[in-house]
Amino acid sequence: MIKEMLNVWEDSNWAAYKERYGIDKFEPITNQEQIEIMNSRVGLPTVRVKSSNDKWVFLHSSVDPVKEAQKIAATVSGDPGKVIVIYGFALGYLVEALLETVDERNPLFIIEPDCDLFCAAMAARDLRHLISSERVYIVASDSAVQIKAEFFLVYDAAKYKEIVMTGLVGHQTVYADVYAHSAKYIKEIVNAKLLNLATMIKMGPLFESNALLNLADYCTHPGVASLFNCLSGMPAIIVSAGPSLNKNIHLLKEAKGKAAIFVVGTALKALEKWGIEPDFIFSIDPQPLNYEHFKGVDMGGAALVSEIQSNHMIFENHQGPIFVSGDVTILKWFDDSIEIKGKIESGGSVANNAMTAAYKMGANPIVLVGQDLAYARDGHSHASGTNYENLVYSGDENYAYFPIKANDGGEILTDRSFYQFLTFFENWIEKYPEREYINATEGGAFIQGTKIMTLREVLDQYCQKTVDVQKVVQEAQDAFELPNLEPVLEKLELRLQDTNKIILEANNAIKRLKQLEKACEARQAKKMQQHLKAINKIYIKFENDPYIREVAESFAHRDIHGVMSRTHAAEYSEKDDFHAAIADYNIYYKKIIGGLKAVEELLHRSMEKIRGKMCNGQ
Incomplete structure (x- = not known):
């Protein structure tokens, strides 16, 4: 049974959890006699759990949980461009160790299948640094639907080229069923993301074209x-x-x-x-x-x-x-x-x-x-x-x-x-x-x-x-009652204006990129900063555009995915090739302009169809 203790960390841990994940504190749902928090030999808390055969299994070392976690972390390849999937949060020692050893650009995705154990951990240690970390994603659930939904949000095929799985041996023993399925869940999401990417590359323009038509x-x-x-x-x-x-x-x-x-x-x-x-x-x-x-x-x-x-x-x-x-x-x-x-x-x-x-x-x-x-x-x-x-x-x-x-x-x-x-x-x-x-x-x-x-x-x-x-x-x-189509037509006309504005901005970005390249070659630091600032301003406008950018990008998904993949790869490299970076962003804006012109034509055709419906009283 969990020893009586002053839960000095519980409230602050749950407050951090709510701020990070938007989820209120949840209470244990079963009898916690199956979980025991105790001191290890070095004085740090450790935990053991009763397995299905009524045997107690330590999830962390009973001697030194930190040293054990560091040993496991040392076996994990922490090179950039990977998602680290960790089976078992327990008291968080392995997550702490991996945050120290793997590249800071690699996210840590943690599956903790036992909600009661997670509640016990929230009362046992100060976990705020782990909960609040933007690098850490904790799923405290054994639900396949929830695990897959959360991993779907984390995994990005343009950023990450490999999935590395690690975890606590005790977890694999006590929660064997969920552990056996976890790799399958992750594989399914990676498969789905790659298929979605292939679908968008192949059919992205068709999705948007037919939707407008x-x-x-x-x-x-x-x-x-x-x-x-x-x-x-x-x-x-x-x-x-x-x-x-x-x-x-x-x-x-x-x-x-x-x-x-x-x-x-x-x-x-x-x-x-x-x-x-x-x-x-x-x-x-x-x-x-x-x-x-x-x-x-x-x-x-x-x-x-x-x-x-x-x-x-x-x-x-x-x-x-x-x-x-x-x-x-x-x-x-x-x-x-x-x-x-x-x-x-x-x-x-x-x-x-x-x-x-x-x-x-x-x-x-x-x-x-x-x-x-x-x-x-x-x-x-x-x-x-x-x-x-x-x-x-x-x-x-x-x-x-x-x-x-x-x-x-x-x-x-x-x-x-x-x-x-x-x-x-x-x-x-x-x-x-x-x-x-x-x-x-x-x-x-x-x-x-x-x-x-x-x-x-x-x-x-x-x-x-x-x-x-x-x-x-x-x-x-x-x-069904036929709607008034006039407001729809008005919105399309506004989107046509937006499209024309973004075409002008994209052309301006291409001009600035040419000027930036010349400034880089001449090592003119002040001009480089001016052009970078202007290009960044245009890019921020693109990112914040609520209407047209996403549609335009669908017409060049393959090229844009390639640009994003190379950009992330460059971030992981020690080399700084400004020619390659400028060439990639030239591709991006040129492809965007091509997509915008396609959108412009489709908007005209869609508006023509709507006017036809209005004239026919439909």
Whole structure:
């Protein structure tokens, strides 16, 4: 049991914690007889914890916890450009030692899975220097969702090239389950960040272009929020285009009128081939290829649920009802000029969107069909009848393709993208377990938290009552009132003025960079300072711009990421190459100007579309 002691540090530690993390003091949630704070032989406090087998385990040395921490820290590579992940905070000795040994530009990310232990530590020592340090990030939780969310905020692919993991041996013993999963959590976030970076490099311009081109439609159609809770208690079947769809697609006709049928765009042509009309079609992808899944497909009265950045040709050609959603940069421009349309979360896959939409619409159970998230054992990635039906992977396991648990109990190959989508499903189900999630894919990857059934079993057990999804759709459409588009048009005109101003500033920055280079070559210190001050002033304006800069940067994400990576690398180097630095910032401003000119053209096109809607009374 924790010894009676005067908790002289507790209040000040918690005050520092609230100031740093915005979180109030939390109380121990279990009996703290499992934790014992005592003096080590050198007089410093140490701690031991009772493990699951009722044995006491010291988390720090019972002799000299500081010396022990210094030994562990000495084994950790502290070169710059790394994130140091520490498993186990305990009383903070290892964190203190690492702050002394690793490069000051490397953040320390600490996972403390035992909240009771953290509370005990707050009463045992003065930890304010650790809690308040901007280099230290403490997560006092064993929640996968919280650990991953916090690490997502810390990790920056442009700054950090390596993750180094270390920790307390005692923690790894006592909290073995969380420890075993921690490396997986970190890997998942690094994977997600790298995939997000690759996505932005590939599709950043398409996101912003389509969002602006779809703005008129976004304003003049109801949001997905108008459907929230409208399918309460109704079964929803989400149809994706995985190769296992071939096994049970023929059964989906029986579900019509007995469940809400959601389909992702990739699977549309496969459903059309079988004469199956879904209730909702989902689209998020801005690429022109996404429109090819829709092109020429007659889905009758099916409603389109689309993100604002989805390819604009899908909006322009859909004949049925439309519901919109979105969370892109340009929507910040309009304050309350555009009603809140609602948000459906995603891990990057349109099937993720469909599942979260089904949840928010109140559907129960939520049934996944064709959601393989892996390659079939014959190498196919998609079902017959889709645009990708002939894509076959014939190789073996490697860096890009790796095995995971399959629904049939064996293993099956997946890739990084599929794995990210799988992770999203599992995290969502863990966070919102009150619904029944059924995996009726009949193949593919195992999804933790789902109940495995065949589609035949689902239809027999859950789809016996008649449901009227079309009535729900029609009522939501009828309730929508067309907004006044004049305020939206006014905001776009202001953004056009902003764009022109920033183009002038960027050109001025390029001129200043040329002058700075000449001053550096001539070693004219006073002129160098003048030009640096002017360039810095322009850069601060860019950083503080609330509207246009972020959109413009998306048109040159690859180049800008390269500039930022080289800038951080230069900070870690002892060399000072002003030619290289000036060249990088020249690239930055030139690419920004290119992006700004693209934004300027898109603003004109968006305004033209909105004026057309206004003239037509839409």
